[in-house]
Amino acid sequence: MPVPMDVRQTIKALFDNAVDAVCAHRDGVVVAANPAYARLFGYDVADDMAGHPIIETLAPEEHSRVGEIIRRRAAGADVAPVYTAKGLRRDGSRFDLEIGASVFQMDGESYFIAVLRDVSEAEDSKRRLTESEERFRNLFMMSPDPTWIIQDNRFVECNQAAVNILGYPDADSLKNVHPSELSPDAQPDGESSFAKAERMMGLAMANGLHRFEWAHRRHDGSVFPAEVTLSATLLQGRPSIYCTWRDITERHQAEAQMRLAAGVFDSTHEGIVVTDTNGIILSVNPAFTRITGYAGCEVIGKTPAVLKSHRQDRNFYRAMWDDLLKKGEWRGELWNRRKDGEAYLEWLTISAVAGPDGKPSRYVAVFSDVTELRRKDDQIRHQAYHDALTGLPNRFLLADRLDHALEVSRRVQTQVAVLFLDLDRFKVINDSLGHHEGDKLLVEVARRVGQTVRRSDTVSRLGGDEFVVVLSSFSDTTEVALVAEKIIAALARPLRLAGKAVHSGTSIGIAVFPQDGEDAATLLKNADTAMYQAKAGGRRCFRFFDRSMNEHAVRRLELEAQLRQAIDSNQLELHYQPKVLVETGGLAGLEALLRWNHPEQGRIPPMEFIPLAEETGLIIPLSYWVIEEACRKLAKWxxxxxxxxxxxxxxxRQFHDEKLPQRIEAILQRNKVPGSALEIELTEGAVMDDPGRAIVILQRLRALGLRVSVDDFGTGYSSLAYLKRFPINAVKIDRSFVMDLPGDAEDAAIVRAILDLARALNLDVVAEGVETAEQLDFLAQAGCGQVQGYYFSPPRPAAELDAWISKASWAYSPNRP
Structure with a gap:
């Protein structure tokens, strides 16, 4: 039937560029076809197929079935849009054909569009894929290595080997789980198991193959290392990962052993030489080079004869090899020669290493240079009896020399003096400048002390910053005192450490034989006691021991025991001394001072029990009692x-308590007192021991609202660089600078300098120890804001102050509020 030309051209224009074979037909006759359609059926030109019945492109056995489908579709029946049939090419070959059809309207006429695709290769591929997947599944299930299939980043299948090794009851227990669920929370490198598993699977999908180490967890909770291989693949058309792994615990252990052996070989101080059975050097370690001077490349391939010193004859080496062959080992001393020609003595052990056949396959020689040990027996003895840092006699040699001096003194009726030295401020210097600088200080102290005594005297370092000097053959203790003064003067001179001029000093205790002790131990103990008395006396001085010192020691022990009971037995009391505003005479505040009323001994001076409390650590509970009691009284006022x-x-000590801010805050809350009502006074030494830490603690105290003052300012060793950084409110001028005002020009200058510094740093100033009107007038003219002292009032019990608290001002007359 003729078809209008414009229809054919329109349909042809639509189909020419289609990839699939497409044709249009009407009443079962091809109207138009695209080039792909012609190629599908073996025609050269698509137009050659126009006018042919479409049924001719099918195998004869398909004509009836496909013709019925075409007739039913033309009649408007509901027919499947896609069906398969056997196609027939021009050359008579057959192939599997997939046909899709739809209706196309043009100029009021209905046409059928057929899209055809050769599915023969697809069917073959599908069959081959099914067979391949079947073979893959058989290999998967029979693999001796644990194996998994991963889809969507979860285990969907595993083989029996995985079930057995992980100790689970069955494969179902391991399905549909994320790999991280069979692992510890984190891998050995610290990365979480979930994140690392996601990353590893991503790398496998991106690169096709990825191998890494992984920590697995068995059903019983035990963890072991595994080497995991991930291979990206397609299974049933879905992106999948084929995962296999193996337990590498033994490999890790073997590697660790190898690393250990290699580490020992490389890092040991002993030289090691490995030779074959003919004595040819195969390997040497770094210690061999360090001892002999020969690099490995200079000796490998040669025999150890390159090291011969020729101090041993042939008989020596013959005996060595006889023992080595018979016993498999030889050890002894041997003289060899370094590369520079110097002979050295070594302690050598040679051992045979058996091969697989049980016969020696290698010889390993291990040796150490013992030349210095042999040559320096005197040095060894010196080290046993001398301090390693300063070279001074240590406590063992000191005991020997002191015993000898006492023995001689008993025989010739002379005296022996023991001087016990302890350095002042050594801990501060050591902690602030570092141990290296502290060691330099100790070495310099040893040198200076050695220069002040005779060669026949003994200077010893006991340890730390403690030194002992033994003086013998003197007739009068005045000679001993002169030596002590010379030592103090020598150590008072500044020395440079870390580029700074540092001042130290020493306190010396002296015990004399025979009056202060009959033996070395007693003399040392009594000299130590005298040294503590010297420290208590102001440091940089010396004290001779006498019996009263022992009595004092007993007194301290008794006082310590009684002080421990003082808090619970209500023996402690707070006295308060007013601080007065210079300009108005108004009350600036009160300073709480601790007093101890002993039931038997009466009032015990603070200068006696406060240092004892500091030394024993009792100062911490005492200080918290003071804060609690002061806050209780504050709340009442x-x-x-x-x-x-x-x-x-x-x-x-209390300032170094890490919980100080929290404890003070709890006391304030317990007594319902604001932090602004409390002021903390600290000495320079307390804040300068560790300035960085002090700043943090002070900031925390200031955050509670507390004011902070530096007490006894000017008597310590404040660094102005730190002082400006400290979050403090005020400084207190020590009474030692006030007591001689206004007559002492130096004290007046110091006070003015402190006031100028405080103004520059925007700090309040309190002058302590004001006792006269002249002192007050000077301080007022100098611009001091607050004063405190007996001119206004001594410290008084709280009960005596209750009536004064309400007064607006304090009269400027002695001992009157």
Whole structure:
């Protein structure tokens, strides 16, 4: 049937560029076809197929079935849009054909569009894929290595080997789980198991193959290392990962052993030589080069004869090899020669290493240079009896020499003096400048002390910063005192450490034989006791031991025991001394001072029990008792309407308590007292021991609202660089600078300098120890804001101050509020 030309051209234009074979037909006759359609059926030109019945492109056995489908579709019946049939090419060959059809309207006429595709290769591929997957599954299930299939980053299948090795009851227990669920929370490198598993699977999908180490966890919770291989693949058309792994625990252990052996070989101080059975050197370690001077490349391939010193004859080496062959080992001393020609003595052990056949396959020689050990027996003895840092006699040699001196003194009726030295401020210098600089200080101390005594005297270092000097053959203790003064003067001179001029000093205790002890131990103990008395006396001085010192020691022990009971037995009391505003005479605040009322001994001076509390650590509970008691009294005063501020002295020990801010905060809350009502006073030494830490603690105290003052300012060793960084409110001028005002020009200059510095740093100033009107007038003219001292009032019990708290001002007359 003729078809209008414009219809054919329109349909042809639509189909020419289609990839699939496409034709249009009407009443079962091809109207138009594209080039792909012609190629599918073996025609050269698509137009050659126009006008042919479409049924001719099918195998004869398909004509009836496909013709029925075409008729039913033309009649408007519901027919499957896609079906398969056997196609027939021009050359008579047959192939599997997939046909899809739809209706196309043009100029009021209905045409059928057929899309055809050769699916023969697809069917073959599908069959081959099915067979391949079947073979793959058989290999998968029978693999001796644990194997998994991963899809969507989860295990979907595993073989029996995985079930057995992980110790699970069955494969179902291991399905549909993420790899991280069979692992510890984190891998050995610290990365979480989940994140690392995701990353590893991503790398496998991106690169096709990825291998890595992984920590697995068995059903019983035990963990072991595994080497995992991930291979990206397609299974049933889905992206998948073929995962196999093996337990590498034994490999890790073997590697660790190898690393250990290699580490020992490379790092041991003993030289090691490995030779074959003919004595040819195969390998040497770094220690061999260090001892002999020969690099490995200079000796490998040669025999150890290159090291011969010719100090041993042939008989020596013959005996060595006889023992080695018979016993498999030889050890002994041997003289060899270094590369530079120097002979050295070595301690050598040679061992045979058996091969697979049990016969020696290698010889390993291990040796150490013992030349210095042989040559320096004197040095060894010196080290046993001398301090390693300073070279001075240590306590063992000191005991020997002191015993000898006492023996001689008994025989010739002379005296022996033991001087016990302890350096002042050594810990501060050592901690602030470092141990290296501290060691330099100790070496310099040893040198200076050695220069002040005779060669016949003994200077010893016991340890730390303690030194002992033994003086013998003197007739009068005045000679001993002169030596002590010379030592103090020598150590008072500054020395440079870390580029700074550093001042130290020493306190010396002296015990004399025979009056202070009959033996070395007693003399040392008594000299030590005298040294502590010298420290208590102001440092940089010396004290001779006498019996009263022992009595003092007993007294200290008794006092310590009684002080431990003082808190619980209500023997402690707070006294308060006013701080006065110079300009108005108003009350600036009170300083709380601890007093001990002993039931039998009466009032015990603070200068006696406070240092003892510091030394024994009792100062911490005592200080917290003071804060609690002061806050309790503050609460009472404030409840009565008086806005009073109380200053508390903190010891250095308490300031180093890590929980100090929290404990003070708890005391304030317990007594319902604001932090602004409390002031903390610290000595320079307390804040300068560790300035960095001090700043942090002070900031935490200031955050509670507390004021902070530096007490006894000017008597310590403050660094101005740190002082400006400290979060403090005020400084207190020590009474030692006030007591001689206004007559002492130096003290006046120091006070003015402190006031100028405080103004520059925006700090308040309190002058302590004001006792006269002249002192007050000077301080007022110099611009001091607050004063404190007996001119206004001594420290008084709280009960005596209750009536004074409400007063607006304090008269400037002695001992009157």
């Amino acid at each position: 404030r409840k009565g309407g008086a806005d009073v501020k109380v200053a508390i002295n903190l010891s250095a």
